[in-house]
Amino acid sequence: MKWTILFAACCVLLSETVQCISVRHYLEEEEASSPKLVKFSFNKHQGRTFTASEELSKRDKDVTFDLKNEQNFYSIKLSVGTPGQEVVVLLDTGSSDLWIPGSDNPYCKESSSFSISNQGKENGADGPFQTLPGGVTATNMSGGSTASATLDCKEFGTFNREDSKTFHSNDTEFSVSYGDTSYAIGTWRYDSININDVNLTNVSIGVANKTNSSVGIMGIGLSNLENTYTGVENVKNRNTHKYLNFPMLLKEQGFIEKNVYSLFLNRREAFEGSILFGAVDHSKYSGQLYTVPMLNLYQQQGLKDPLQLQVTLQGVGIEANNMTNTTSTTPVPALLDSGTTLVYLPDKMLAMLAEQLNAHWDRGIGYYVTDCSRVDNTNLYFNFGGFNIVSNMSTYVVSRSNENSCVLGLQPGGPEAAILGDMFMQHAYIVFDLDDFEISMAQANYAGGKNQLEAVTQQVPSAMKAPGYSHTFSGSQSITGGGNIFYATSYSSSSGSSTSTRTWSGRNAAVDLAPAPMLAFFAHFIYSFLI
The missing domain is CATH 2.40.70.10 (Acid Proteases)
Known part of the structure; x- marks a missing residue:
């Protein structure tokens, strides 16, 4: 288990390559007089980690194991701002915030003067990031390697706030860090996002002008886990508040009737799944x-x-x-x-x-x-x-x-x-x-x-x-063997x-x-x- 260092709360799983899911999404909506629903379907593909990393082979006595290609991630392509700028984000049930890399990220190849080996250290990045309750996870974002000095930011896209007519800032800092020392620092902004025919306005987005990850995250968890509410600095400064994240906005702006979503990842070797x-x-x-x-x-x-x-x-x-x-x-x-x-x-x-x-x-x-x-x-x-x-x-x-x-x-x-x-x-x-x-x-x-x-x-x-249903976890107790989950x-x-x-x-x-x-x-x- 990896311990989480965060504001927006997450845990990390180190891996050297990943399976990515490029999303084919579409809107299914009944007549206006009927309940509504929104469906995003996606395909699965082989990919790699979000920063360059060495392939990992480890030896168990006289047996060599190739530990790679074992991490999934689920990506959605967003059109952010007006006119729209395409940015790929990871769909994550373990966090609640949407953040995307900014075009001025110094770690990007075209503008980098920073080394990824300094990840989590520049600008005091490991100072303000503190640990919230463990066990909260989000998608691993770096693969735990410092083999590359820069990021390929073009692959998943970045956001240039100067090019959006609907972009505005609320002048609030955004900070998130992960247990593998990947992190993102920037400001909270408001803008519109579009996923096919689903157009949401006044969406709270963390725009990271400094991050050692080439891809952002769309958290679809509970509002209590939002960075603005449980982020340590926000709590310490008594500046906590909640906002409408992506699932809540779908309900608020009339696309769905209830804040509910169903997840079908499909079998391991399948090419498709859906949310x-x-x-x-x-x-x-x-x-x-x-x-x-x-x-x-x-x-x-x-x-x-x-x-x-x-x-x-x-x-x-x-x-x-x-x-x-x-x-x-x-x-x-x-x-x-x-x-x-x-x-x-x-x-x-x-x-x-x-x-x-x-x-x-x-x-x-x-x-x-x-x-x-x-x-x-x-x-x-x-x-x-x-x-x-x-x-x-x-x-x-x-x-x-x-x-x-x-x-x-x-x-x-x-x-x-x-x-x-x-x-x-x-x-x-x-x-x-x-x-x-x-x-x-x-x-x-x-x-x-x-x-x-x-x-x-x-x-x-x-x-x-x-x-x-009512027989739930009520407090810590010693793990013991025995019992029977197979019968009455x-x-x-x-x-x-x-x-x-x-x-x-x-x-x-x-x-x-x-x-x-x-x-x-x-x-x-x-x-x-x-x-």
Whole structure:
């Protein structure tokens, strides 16, 4: 788990090459008298990191692993300003702000007199950036290498504020830093953005006139995570406020009825996926769509609503050779983050899972390694309180060697928290309800078929509360083994007045198919400035 150094809150995953997703987007909108929805479809392509970096090969005893091509990122091409300037940004559920590189960035090739080896150090950049509660993630932005002295800023585009007739500034500083020492410094601005036929006005945008990343971020998380509200400097100076970020503006300006979006990443090797704002596509999942509440880990520190897109992970287990084995049923908070590729589990929970997989931790490469035959014949289950999301362990493999050894994309995440990145999220159809602070999930359906789009106006259509809806993470506890995520269990009713028993199979019964931890200290630090 990488610790986050930030204003806008994020965590970093180091990787040497990436899979990028160039977006083919379009607007699907019903008649004016009917509920509305906005859909962006995208294609997947091979790419590279955002700064030049060396290819990484590491050796495990006598076995060499090629650790590359294992990070996804999801890009959207925006037209910013009037006339429009094309800028590519990364779509990220782990943050909440939109920021883009400015055309005057000194790290760009055509204007650079700075060295990337100084990243995070110039202009006192590592001074004002402080650490907020850990476990908050956003997309990795540099690959952790200083092999290049400049950035190719033309690939993803930059924004020249002087060329926009609709651009205006609010004279507020914008600063964000990441655990790999990549960062962005600039000012908050207002301008219009257009994504195909979706035209939004008065959009808050952080324009970075100094950044060692060649691509910006479109955060689509909760408003509590906005830089203007939880950024340390803003809190310290009592200058906190919230604004309407991208999903909120879609609702505010009439494109959708409710602040809801559905994410379908598709299978690992697929070329297409989609994000659907304001609606659900019933063709993209199998079985029952179950709803669980988002966690508010900072309620006692004064935050009324959740900070992040976190739910309770109720348990983990495996299935191999028609036998099931529960690793643990200790509930832990889990962040669903499209900006992280791998899966991070609590240290002890992951160690127990590794033992079940006959995997060993290799210090030389910093990954768990196991025999590929073991991986190919094992399914991994994640339980969320009455339903499981399942996939073959082979989809969690980072690299295979010629000697039939597999590197696993499962990483230790500290004592008590989890981050479920793309390797998990590709197996689920996930509906984020940012108005009611709920998340609905079902097993992803890769079979295709005709779209079955249904706009969300109140509750998520066809979704039902999970059997363990009210059985959520309530505080730190020791990770223990045992329990059973594959058969019946009992949960108290939402009123707490009775107990009901729900039964489900090891596979989702309706499906039938084969971070650093949050620290109360930092929450108290923020809260002390809010009161």
